[in-house]
Amino acid sequence: MPQSVQRRQAASTGRRLVRKTRPPALLAELALRRGFRVYQDPLANLFIRRDGKDGHHPPFLIGSHLDSQPTGGRYDGALGTLAAFEVLETLEDAGIVTDVPIEVVAWTNEEGSRFAPGAMGSMAFSLGHIPESWQDIQGTDGVFWRDALAETIAALPVAEQRALGFPISGYLELHIEQGPSLENENIPIGIVTGVQGTRWLEVTVAGQAAHAGTTQLAFRRDPMVAVTSALHMLYETVMPEDDNARLTIGRIAALPGSVNAIPGSVSLTVDLRHPLTDRLNTIEAQVLAAFQASAALHGCKVDIRKTFDMSPAPFSKAVIEGVEQAAGHLGLPSKHMISGAFHDALYVARVAPRAMIFVPCRDGLSHNEAEYVDPEHSVAGTQMLFQSTLDVLNTLAIKQ
Numbered sequence: 001m002p003q004s005v006q007r008r009q010a011a012s013t014g015r016r017l018v019r020k021t022r023p024p025a026l027l028a029e030l031a032l033r034r035g036f037r038v039y040q041d042p043l044a045n046l047f048i049r050r051d052g053k054d055g056h057h058p059p060f061l062i063g064s065h066l067d068s069q070p071t072g073g074r075y076d077g078a079l080g081t082l083a084a085f086e087v088l089e090t091l092e093d094a095g096i097v098t099d100v101p102i103e104v105v106a107w108t109n110e111e112g113s114r115f116a117p118g119a120m121g122s123m124a125f126s127l128g129h130i131p132e133s134w135q136d137i138q139g140t141d142g143v144f145w146r147d148a149l150a151e152t153i154a155a156l157p158v159a160e161q162r163a164l165g166f167p168i169s170g171y172l173e174l175h176i177e178q179g180p181s182l183e184n185e186n187i188p189i190g191i192v193t194g195v196q197g198t199r200w201l202e203v204t205v206a207g208q209a210a211h212a213g214t215t216q217l218a219f220r221r222d223p224m225v226a227v228t229s230a231l232h233m234l235y236e237t238v239m240p241e242d243d244n245a246r247l248t249i250g251r252i253a254a255l256p257g258s259v260n261a262i263p264g265s266v267s268l269t270v271d272l273r274h275p276l277t278d279r280l281n282t283i284e285a286q287v288l289a290a291f292q293a294s295a296a297l298h299g300c301k302v303d304i305r306k307t308f309d310m311s312p313a314p315f316s317k318a319v320i321e322g323v324e325q326a327a328g329h330l331g332l333p334s335k336h337m338i339s340g341a342f343h344d345a346l347y348v349a350r351v352a353p354r355a356m357i358f359v360p361c362r363d364g365l366s367h368n369e370a371e372y373v374d375p376e377h378s379v380a381g382t383q384m385l386f387q388s389t390l391d392v393l394n395t396l397a398i399k400q
């Protein structure tokens with residue numbers, strides 16, 4: 001098992017294959033060679049099925065995604081998809097018959113780097129339809145999403161067509177952590193108990209544009225002063241007082257943006273994250289209060305709009321329990337953790353019990369060509385996915 005995982009990891013990103021064979025086509029070819037059935041749905045989500053005893057029972061899904069970032073690495077998505085295929089092959093090699101069909105899934109466009117939004121495949125799967133507004137989406141290269149989708153589907157004629165959003169009994173995804181905590185603590189397995197919530201705010205503080213040289217302090221209504229003092233207060237409190245809170249100001253602009261003018265207004269984005277809805281509410285209220293108080297103090301007005309609100313998504317108890325049991329069976333050290341990034345599991349969470357398994361990546365680095373996973377950790381993660389699949393079927397009370 002270990003060597004074949006490594007071989008496939010290398011093969012999936014090898015230069016020759018990237019140029020000549022799309023990763024889904026390569027995976028489909030490997031699957032057909034093993035006698036598995038290959039399907040794709042109208043979103044080009046790819047499914048590889050190994051039948052169970054009960055052909056009518058909704059399948060248990062394991063997998064991840066095969067797309068990447070423009071300067072992405074070899075493991076984000078690919079590890080979870082290829083490890084899932086390894087699980088299917090291992091079940092086949094060991095002659096293990098499950099009651100429930102097991103299917104590997106490779107979700108379409110998780111990253112959203114060419115066509116936004118990301119996680120289109122799992123989102124449409126959980127909705128059961130393709131949102132009308134997606135038809136007019138254009139990629140960063142000007143190509144229409146609908147044309148790229150049609151081309152992707154046509155490129156895999158070996159796959160049988162299947163409807164979008166069929167019932168499933170559960171979902172399990174192996175992924176690299178994309179952060180440094182497992183590596184720092186020298187723990188090979190993260191048992192992911194949920195995805196944290198995210199809120200985006202757009203804040204505009206308006207004051208009065210005036211001459212930089214002639215306007216004395218008493219006559220200034222400077223929105224930059226209001227913004228910086230509010231931010232200072234927030235940076236000193238939000239994250240220092242709560243390890244699970246995240247506050248990021250990623251974009252800030254002053255208008256008119258002239259070197260010798262006090263700005264008339266300053267606009268900025270605020271990205272807030274937390275695993276608990278209550279805490280997100282409190283932190284959002286803290287942000288609002290900080291800007292309002294600071295704007296009032298400096299004779300400015302503030303306008304705050306919420307542009308994005310993704311609730312925290314706790315994963316299913318039964319699936320987490322199965323993963324815990326698997327770690328125990330394999331004797332692998334593990335810890336519970338919350339995912340800081342979005343994943344397909346977030347959307348699948350709306351339709352089925354699910355959880356995720358994380359493995360460490362070097363220096364926590366991801367979305368970078370230097371992304372690296374120690375082979376030992378790839379193997380541990382794949383063994384965890386295999387054992388967890390069997391244990392989760394038990395904890396979900398699906399007969400073996």
Ligand SMILES: [Zn+2]
Nearest residue numbers: 076077110175
């Ligand atoms: Zn990913």
